[in-house]
Amino acid sequence: MLLWDCTKNQSTMLCWSMWSWHVRLLAPKLRDEEMQKKLWLKVAQHVIRKENDIAKAMKFLKDCSILKIEDILPFFPDFATIDHFKDAICTSLSEYNAHIEELKQEMQGATDSAKNIRADIQEIRNKYVMVNSDTTCELCGSRLLVQGFYMFPCHHAFHKDCLIPEVMRHMSSEECSELERLLSEESSGSREGATAMARSSTKAKIDSMLGSQCLYCGDVMIMSVSQPLVPPENLEKELLNWK
Ligand SMILES: [Zn+2]
Ligand SMILES: [Zn+2]
Structure with a gap:
């Protein structure tokens, strides 16, 4: 005023x-x-x-x-x-003009980093690991090659059946039900002759849930630091083993 x-x-x-x-x-x-x-x-x-x-x-x-x-x-x-x-x-x-130059440089930087990320993804796709016949599952200790397994870039390897319950321990109830649904879809699909595309889509979803990170080296391990080593429901059984 x-x-x-x-x-x-x-x-x-x-x-x-x-x-x-x-x-x-x-x-x-x-x-x-x-x-x-x-x-x-x-x-x-x-x-x-x-x-x-x-x-x-x-x-x-x-x-x-x-x-x-x-x-x-x-x-x-x-x-x-x-x-x-x-x-x-x-x-x-x-x-x-100066601002446009700055934007051009930023765009060039973003393009370069996108290119590097694409190259990294391609490199990861082409990466492979040799599995020896005596390699064992990190969870059950039996030979890895006797059934389906996941091997991570850190060389930790787990049977698929051993990995499922361990991964599910760290999932939300919705994720657990989704994984159970996909697993039953996978087993019923192979019985009922689902199309190859449907089977590969189900498999890709399962792989992304189970194989996105190593159980021992990924975020799951860091998040589980605050959890007890022995789950409370197994505590009594574990105590009996120690006697
Ligand atoms: Zn195993
Ligand atoms: Zn690992």
């Missing part, structure tokens, strides 16, 4: 200085950049329409970092020639 009264009652020159002074004082305190811009636009509008001094308006634009030439162009009269704005337009264009 103080700013508004000032334009009505004081001389034009004094008003502009007062407006500028008040906005300079207030602007840094206003966290909302939109509000800062609105205040500066009010001052600019006053400088251009009331004082009708384009040179002063250009000087004002130089002093105020938040406004650009395109923000204040609508305030100028129709007869203003482009000569007055030449410098401001050139500065604005070079700022835009």
Whole structure:
């Protein structure tokens, strides 16, 4: 309100200085950049329409970092020639050019990292591990090759049947039911002759649930640090074993 009264009652020159002074004082305190811009636009509008001094308006634009030439162009009269704005337009264009260069560099960086990620994924797809006939399951200790198994890049290997209950211990009830549904779909699919595409889709979903990370090296192990080594329901049985 103080700013508004000032334009009505004081001389034009004094008003502009007062407006500028008040906005300079207030602007840094206003966290909302939109509000800062609105205040500066009010001052600019006053400088251009009331004082009708384009040179002063250009000087004002130089002093105020938040406004650009395109923000204040609508305030100028129709007869203003482009000569007055030449410098401001050139500065604005070079700022835009610099910004476009920055964006180009960012885009190039994003493209490069996407390329690297694609290369990494391809490398992982082509990665293989040799399994010896005497390699054993990390959970049950019997030979790995006697049934379906998962082997992780860290070389930890688990029978699929041994891995399922261990992974399920760390899943939510919804994930457990989904995994059970997929496993029954997989076994019924192979019995009832489901299409190859349906079978491979089910298998891919099971693989993503069971094989997304190693039981011993993945997040599951870190998350289970706070859990007791022996589940409470097995505690008595475990105590009897120790006697
Ligand atoms: Zn096993
Ligand atoms: Zn591992």
